[in-house]
Amino acid sequence: MEDETLPMIPFMSAIYGKIAQQMLECADFISHYSEITSAWKRLGKNIGKETDDTIQSYNKAFDDLMQQFPDRAVRDTV
Numbered sequence: 001m002e003d004e005t006l007p008m009i010p011f012m013s014a015i016y017g018k019i020a021q022q023m024l025e026c027a028d029f030i031s032h033y034s035e036i037t038s039a040w041k042r043l044g045k046n047i048g049k050e051t052d053d054t055i056q057s058y059n060k061a062f063d064d065l066m067q068q069f070p071d072r073a074v075r076d077t078v
Contacts, residue, residue, distance in 0.1 A: 026058045
């Protein structure tokens with residue numbers, strides 16, 4: 001098992017780094033949400049739609065990153 005895991009460490013490290021970066025961006029959005037919505041309101045944007053769109057983009061980014069783990073495992077075993 002160890003022999004199979006060691007070559008994946010650099011790949012997994014890169015993915016973990018991307019996940020951490022995505023989490024920071026999401027946390028920043030949450031912590032500055034009131035400021036962001038104030039700006040959207042001043043710009044005449046639909047706050048509910050903008051919020052939903054932003055959340056969906058974070059969800060998609062996380063899903064895409066998490067999908068890379070099984071995709072890599074399947075490619076490596078085939």
